[in-house]
Amino acid sequence: MARSIELSFEPVDNARLANLCGTLDENLRQIEAAFDITISRRGERFSLQGALTKTRLAEQALKQFYAGADEHLSPADLQLALIEIGTHADAVKSAPVLMTRKHDLHGRTPRQVEYLRNIQEHDITFGIGPAGTGKTYLAVASAVDALERDLVERILLTRPAVEAGERLGFLPGDLAQKVDPYLRPLYDALYELMGVERVTKLFERGTLEIAPLAFMRGRTLNNAFIILDEAQNTTPEQMKMFLTRIGFGAKAVVTGDLTQIDLPRGNRSGLLEAREVLGKVRGLAFTEFQKEDVVRHPLVARIVEAYDNQTARVARAAAAKAKEVSHAQAGE
Structure with missing residues (x-):
């Protein structure tokens, strides 16, 4: 079920906000892709829409990145941080x-x-x-x-x-x-x-x-x-x-x-x-x-999943075909 979360950063720090969002909001697009949600922004106000668990994680990511946005966020640092947020953070601390x-x-x-x-x-x-x-x-x-x-x-x-x-x-x-x-x-x-x-x-x-x-x-x-x-x-x-x-x-x-x-x-x-x-x-x-x-672009994990699903479909179809042939031979 899709849910919406409203988030605002006050008082506004425009330099930090710019580092958070990235050029043409490219960092926000990365966060959207990582958690499969939609982010809308007007100034310092953000609206997150998607599954509740995903929007909560995205909210956590935005707060974490904003707190550390004194400098430009590189794509690599952003991706690695998103992976840690999306997994069990406590498990990787040790x-x-x-x-x-x-x-x-x-x-x-x-x-x-x-x-x-x-x-x-x-x-x-x-x-x-x-x-x-x-x-x-x-x-x-x-x-x-x-x-x-x-x-x-x-x-x-x-x-x-x-x-x-x-x-x-x-x-x-x-x-x-x-x-x-x-x-x-x-x-x-x-x-x-x-x-x-x-x-x-x-x-x-x-x-x-x-x-x-x-x-x-x-x-x-x-x-x-x-x-x-x-x-x-x-x-x-x-x-x-x-x-x-x-x-x-x-x-x-x-x-x-x-x-x-x-x-x-x-x-x-x-x-x-x-x-x-x-x-x-x-x-x-x-x-x-x-x-x-997968510790690469979020699309890599989805590509892997798509191929795994295709392999499973082919295997099920082959098993069903073999079963039909077996029944046909038994009927003869």
């Missing part, structure tokens, strides 16, 4: 603090907090869920944190070299140049968390290493933080090979999205099999992210 160049880096949703705790408390952690939930980024941040605290001696990042639904053909250059396109997201996270100059020096020393999964065979990795990204594109054999590389003093994180498998048709995902086989093994932890954990 999130582990990571030692990286980004001092405000922490879990934004209860599952992200759970994921960070699992990484700290277990030797092998699986992070499974849709795009935008922070699986890879938080894993890299945890690796940087472990290195900064001298808990590990090096960081190793790997992923299978599988194209996303297309064949790139021959790639020119040396080995590093050939595999860089597959590993670029990992580089981006490292640069943001440690700085380009420091990352470059650590690569030169061998403290940081990025390699295709195929190069892991035969190695034993001690005192290292290892991340296997895009694990949905591993085969069961590759997954077993990777997990058996873990040595003494090592910690591993495996991330992937089971809705974006790019393996050739008929090949089973190693991540899917690992979830089934290792679900009850002690010492391992699984965090299953949902669309509510």
